[in-house]
Amino acid sequence: MHPYLLALIGGALIGLSAVLLMGLLGRIAGVSGIIGGLLPPGRDWGWRSAFAIGLIAGPLVVVAVSGVSPIGAPVVSVPLLAGAGLLVGAGTVLGSGCTSGHGICGLSRLSPRSLAAVAVFMAAGFATVFIVRHIV
Amino acid sequence: MRSAFAGLIAGLVFGIGLSLGGMTDPAIVLGFLDIAGAWNPQLAFVMAGGVIVTFIGYRLIARRPAPLWGERFVMPSATRIDAPLLGGALVFGIGWGLAGYCPGPAIASLASARGGVAVFVIAMLAGMAAVKIIRSPSSRQSKPTEVPAAADG
Numbered sequence: 001m002h003p004y005l006l007a008l009i010g011g012a013l014i015g016l017s018a019v020l021l022m023g024l025l026g027r028i029a030g031v032s033g034i035i036g037g038l039l040p041p042g043r044d045w046g047w048r049s050a051f052a053i054g055l056i057a058g059p060l061v062v063v064a065v066s067g068v069s070p071i072g073a074p075v076v077s078v079p080l081l082a083g084a085g086l087l088v089g090a091g092t093v094l095g096s097g098c099t100s101g102h103g104i105c106g107l108s109r110l111s112p113r114s115l116a117a118v119a120v121f122m123a124a125g126f127a128t129v130f131i132v133r134h135i136v
Numbered sequence: 137m138r139s140a141f142a143g144l145i146a147g148l149v150f151g152i153g154l155s156l157g158g159m160t161d162p163a164i165v166l167g168f169l170d171i172a173g174a175w176n177p178q179l180a181f182v183m184a185g186g187v188i189v190t191f192i193g194y195r196l197i198a199r200r201p202a203p204l205w206g207e208r209f210v211m212p213s214a215t216r217i218d219a220p221l222l223g224g225a226l227v228f229g230i231g232w233g234l235a236g237y238c239p240g241p242a243i244a245s246l247a248s249a250r251g252g253v254a255v256f257v258i259a260m261l262a263g264m265a266a267v268k269i270i271r272s273p274s275s276r277q278s279k280p281t282e283v284p285a286a287a288d289g
Contacts, residue, residue, distance in 0.1 A: 095222070
């Protein structure tokens with residue numbers, strides 16, 4: 001199957017997950033919010049940790065069915081991974097969301113805050129890659 | 137127990153979706169962010185599929201008075217486009233562009249024995265905890281009665 005068609009189907013599954021979480025529990029499927037809520041003082045620990053386990057199990061199901069791992073190796077050094085992780089963690093808590101919470105759920109709710117956040121983090125991502133790959 | 141089952145299924149479907157979409161490969165994500173290079177639009181298809189299904193699904197759900205297994209729909213309460221929102225998105229976007237991981241794909245990628253991504257996830261949790269501690273009510277004595285706004289996502 002063409003990767004773009006698979007990507008569209010994959011995106012639709014992410015949407016289905018967001019609809020399930022809202023329809024069943026009334027919660028936004030924002031991964032940074034769900035995972036951040038596990039940190040002290042953790043609330044709703046049960047469904048949040050179950051979501052994280054399911055998230056990790058997803059690629060394992062894909063490997064079991066297709067025989068091919070969808071997980072690519074990190075493309076940057078370990079120190080850079082650590083620095084990037086710090087920025088992503090701090091930024092998503094400060095900005096109240098990430099690619100899923102603002103990008104998928106927020107845009108679907110036509111939230112002006114999410115639209116602004118998506119515009120900023122996309123622009124920052126584009127600019128960062130441009131600087132790293134084409135200037136530095 | 138019911139809510140844990142709902143979380144597990146939603147997480148599983150989310151993880152399969154990320155995998156099929158190629159989002160668990162940081163090279164594909166960085167390929168999308170590299171507009172001046174060999175641009176790979178794959179991430180845009182993932183976003184489109186996700187927004188289309190969620191847009192329709194949320195509207196169908198909104199006709200119901202409450203979620204099936206919950207008391208109420210917990211929707212983001214903040215409406216102002218303020219400095220923390222924009223500053224946080226800026227910091228997040230820089231980190232995303234440096235390594236090619238946002239929170240969902242990073243956690244899903246823990247399924248692989250390949251090291252490295254665990255370092256990213258541990259650092260991400262540390263970054264989250266740091267901001268939570270700084271923003272916690274006990275560290276802000278000037279506004280003890282302030283209620284923190286629900287997160288957008």
